[in-house]
Amino acid sequence: MEENKKVKKQVELSESDIERLELLQKANEKVGKQLSIDSEKGKLVEVDELRELIGKEFENPEEKYNIYYKGIRNLLMAYLPKGKEFKEVRDIIYDEKNIFLNLGKRKSDNNGIRGGDGRMTFQPVMNEILDIIVTWVAKSQNPFDIYRSFYELNEKHSYGHEEYDKSALNVAKAMFKLSEK
Numbered sequence: 172m173e174e175n176k177k178v179k180k181q182v183e184l185s186e187s188d189i190e191r192l193e194l195l196q197k198a199n200e201k202v203g204k205q206l207s208i209d210s211e212k213g214k215l216v217e218v219d220e221l222r223e224l225i226g227k228e229f230e231n232p233e234e235k236y237n238i239y240y241k242g243i244r245n246l247l248m249a250y251l252p253k254g255k256e257f258k259e260v261r262d263i264i265y266d267e268k269n270i271f272l273n274l275g276k277r278k279s280d281n282n283g284i285r286g287g288d289g290r291m292t293f294q295p296v297m298n299e300i301l302d303i304i305v306t307w308v309a310k311s312q313n314p315f316d317i318y319r320s321f322y323e324l325n326e327k328h329s330y331g332h333e334e335y336d337k338s339a340l341n342v343a344k345a346m347f348k349l350s351e352k
Contacts, residue, residue: 230294238297239290243268246304250312260314263343266333267321271300275330300324318343319350 184192247268251261270277272289274296280286303324307317325332335343 235290235294235297238294238301242301243297243304246301246308247317250308251314251317257314259339259342260318260346263333263335263339263346264314264318264321267318267325268300270325270330270332271321271328272296275325275328277331277333313350315346315350318346322347 247264251257251264266278269285269289272292273285273287274292276285276287278285300321303320304317307320310316322332332343334340
């Protein structure tokens with residue numbers, strides 16, 4: 172008889188334990204749904220979070236177009252030095268920009284083919300590089316400074332840099348040394 176009492180005590184749960192178990196069971200019943208209060212009707216409404224998440228736009232094509240063409244590309248074309256004599260400098264700067272926009276993909280990894288398109292990258296990535304360009308235009312407009320900014324951005328994300336022939340490599344090193352900081 173005494174053993175039955177011990178077993179009964181072990182099986183009996185407090186009200187708070189029962190409440191916790193009920194909450195755990197309810198949490199497992201409806202994954203991705205949540206109760207919310209409809210302020211207009213004053214009623215509880217079940218919200219399907221998964222359906223709402225799927226319905227949201229993760230990437231806005233029009234916004235991406237504007238960021239890339241009207242922002243990044245337009246500003247670099249307007250403020251980098253023009254002419255044939257500065258083509259190599261511009262190309263090196265564009266390479267650093269494209270490595271970042273392509274999340275580390277380099278042309279030197281695939282015989283001159285990057286295997287990615289910076290115009291298709293994620294919007295937060297585009298916004299990050301656009302912020303750097305806007306700051307550069309507002310502060311210095313020195314092409315060596317924007318090169319250093321892109322170079323350090325790629326370093327920060329461990330993306331690496333393009334591999335150049337000896338003359339282009341010397342130009343890239345000189346640009347880095349001539350930038351301020």
